[in-house]
Structures are given as structure tokens and as C-alpha cells.
Amino acid sequence: MQTVTLNNGVEMPILGFGVYQIPAEDTERAVSEALAAGYRLLDTAAAYANEEAVGRAIKSSGVPREDLFVTTKLWVQDSPAEDNTRRAFETSLNRLGLDHLDLYLMHQPFGDVYGQWRAMEALNHEGLTKAIGVANFYPDRLTDLIINNEITPQVNQIETHPFFQRADYQNLMHGHGVRIQSWGGFAEGRNDLFTNPLLAEIGKAYDKSVAQVVLRWLTQRGVVAIPKSVRAERMAENIDVFDFELTDEQMAQIATLDTGSSLFFDHHDPEMVTRLAGHRLDS
Numbered sequence: 001m002q003t004v005t006l007n008n009g010v011e012m013p014i015l016g017f018g019v020y021q022i023p024a025e026d027t028e029r030a031v032s033e034a035l036a037a038g039y040r041l042l043d044t045a046a047a048y049a050n051e052e053a054v055g056r057a058i059k060s061s062g063v064p065r066e067d068l069f070v071t072t073k074l075w076v077q078d079s080p081a082e083d084n085t086r087r088a089f090e091t092s093l094n095r096l097g098l099d100h101l102d103l104y105l106m107h108q109p110f111g112d113v114y115g116q117w118r119a120m121e122a123l124n125h126e127g128l129t130k131a132i133g134v135a136n137f138y139p140d141r142l143t144d145l146i147i148n149n150e151i152t153p154q155v156n157q158i159e160t161h162p163f164f165q166r167a168d169y170q171n172l173m174h175g176h177g178v179r180i181q182s183w184g185g186f187a188e189g190r191n192d193l194f195t196n197p198l199l200a201e202i203g204k205a206y207d208k209s210v211a212q213v214v215l216r217w218l219t220q221r222g223v224v225a226i227p228k229s230v231r232a233e234r235m236a237e238n239i240d241v242f243d244f245e246l247t248d249e250q251m252a253q254i255a256t257l258d259t260g261s262s263l264f265f266d267h268h269d270p271e272m273v274t275r276l277a278g279h280r281l282d283s
Contacts, residue, residue, distance in 0.1 A: 027053035055097035058097070065098070082122075118149075163190070185227055188263075198254070202253070212238070215227060
């Protein structure tokens with residue numbers, strides 16, 4: 001497994017296993033199979049309602065804690081945000097059955113972002129999470145957060161796939177020392193990704209699937225990827241992407257697939273902001 005070095009020196013696997021939209025009743029088995037396949041980066045969130053299942057899989061795996069890189073995410077908190085962020089963190093940690101996290105992300109750029117971030121900075125200073133970061137922050141929100149706070153986020157997890165490539169934004173983040181991480185790397189199959197002629201043709205040259213080409217394209221760009229699957233054979237396939245390298249020409253060809261816009265939702269859309277910013281989790 002290849003790794004990337006975050007801006008605070010922490011090493012993070014460049015390829016991991018995500019559990020978004022995996023039902024809680026299936027998560028323990030899926031994570032156990034992922035760990036058996038060699039994944040060491042696990043990505044969950046309070047909003048996914050499957051942290052406890054992830055924790056059970058970790059406990060039963062026999063994999064030493066120091067070999068794992070565990071991420072979960074903070075949902076939007078009511079005031080007082082600093083107190084409630086610590087409470088939410090402790091709840092997630094207890095559900096996972098861990099004594100620390102490797103990465104804690106602010107899931108959405110809404111609510112009292114600065115109060116939440118101050119609490120996350122304190123958790124980082126206390127060693128309860130090795131790294132902190134954000135998710136779904138667009139360039140304006142990320143830049144403002146960096147300018148007005150002590151710790152620059154180590155990671156920004158954003159929608160990134162062949163149809164929304166975020167190359168310019170990746171360059172901006174790189175300039176600030178923020179590592180880009182992809183969610184939706186396969187675009188959830190939209191735009192017929194898995195039968196895309198260009199990606200299929202590139203895969204044929206290496207005897208690789210479209211999914212493997214996409215993951216190689218992401219990791220070759222330095223993008224941390226967290227593909228999800230509930231099938232053991234797909235998990236094994238998705239992690240088998242470090243034995244080939246795309247050419248500059250192939251990377252340029254894939255760049256032509258970029259539409260420059262989200263296939264899911266826009267965090268600047270007032271209706272979406274209302275829906276996400278106003279939602280609260282049951283504790």
C-alpha cells in the first residue's frame with residue numbers, strides 16, 4: 001500500500017475502504033472482508049449510522065490498532081458548538097470502541113464551523129485524533145477557514161471522479177498543504193461510468209477493469225480514494241491497482257471526461273444548504 005504524508009507528518013494510506021450507504025447490518029461483514037483483503041484505511045461517519053459495526057469488525061479482525069487508519073466525521077452541531085463537538089466526538093469514539101482516531105473530519109461546511117473547528121483543534125492538541133480535516137468544503141470556505149484558524153486542515157474530502165475532476169481545486173489545496181480525498185470516486189455508476197468506452201479501452205491495455213483504471217487514475221494524481229463494495233471479490237479487485245501505471249497520454253485522455261460540475265448536489269444551492277444545515281442526528 002502506498003501512503004501520503006499529511007501536512008503534520010502523519011502517514012495516510014492512499015487507498016482505503018468506505019462504508020457510506022452500507023447498511024449497519026452488513027457493515028461488520030464488509031469491513032471484516034476489507035481488512036482481510038488488505039485495506040487499512042477505514043472511512044465512516046456519524047451520519048452513516050454504522051460506526052458500531054465498523055468498531056466490531058476492527059475488534060474481531062486481529063489487526064493491530066497501530067496498523068489501522070480510522071476516519072469518522074462530525075455532523076452539524078447545535079450551539080454551543082464547541083461543547084457539542086466534543087460530545088459528538090466522544091460518542092463516535094465510543095461507538096467505534098477506540099481510544100483515538102487517526103482522522104476526524106467536519107462532514108459539512110455548515111453551522112458554527114469555527115466553533116466546531118476550535119473543538120477539533122483541541123482534540124488534535126490532546127492527541128485524541130492524529131489529524132483533522134473537512135469534507136465538502138468549496139475553495140472559498142476552505143480558504144477562509146485556513147486564514148482564520150490555527151490549524152490548516154490536513155484533508156478535504158470532496159466529490160472527485162472522472163466527470164468532476166477538481167484539478168484546479170486540487171492545485172489550490174496543494175498550495176495550502178491540504179490533501180484531497182475523493183468521495184464518489186466511481187460517480188456511483190452515473191454517466192455509465194463502468195461501460196465508458198475510453199476507460200474500458202485503457203483497462204484492456206493492462207487487463208484491468210474500469211474500476212481499477214479509475215482508482216489508478218485517482219491515486220496516480222495523489223488523490224486518496226475510499227471505494228466501497230459489499231462483495232469480497234470487488235474489494236480484492238479495487239485494492240489491486242499498484243502494479244500498473246497510466247501514461248501521460250492516458251491521463252490526458254481521461255481529463256477530457258471532466259464536465260466541471262457535480263453529478264450529485266451543489267453545496268451552494270440554498271435548497272441543499274437548508275436540507276443539510278438543518279438536519280440533526282439522533283444521539
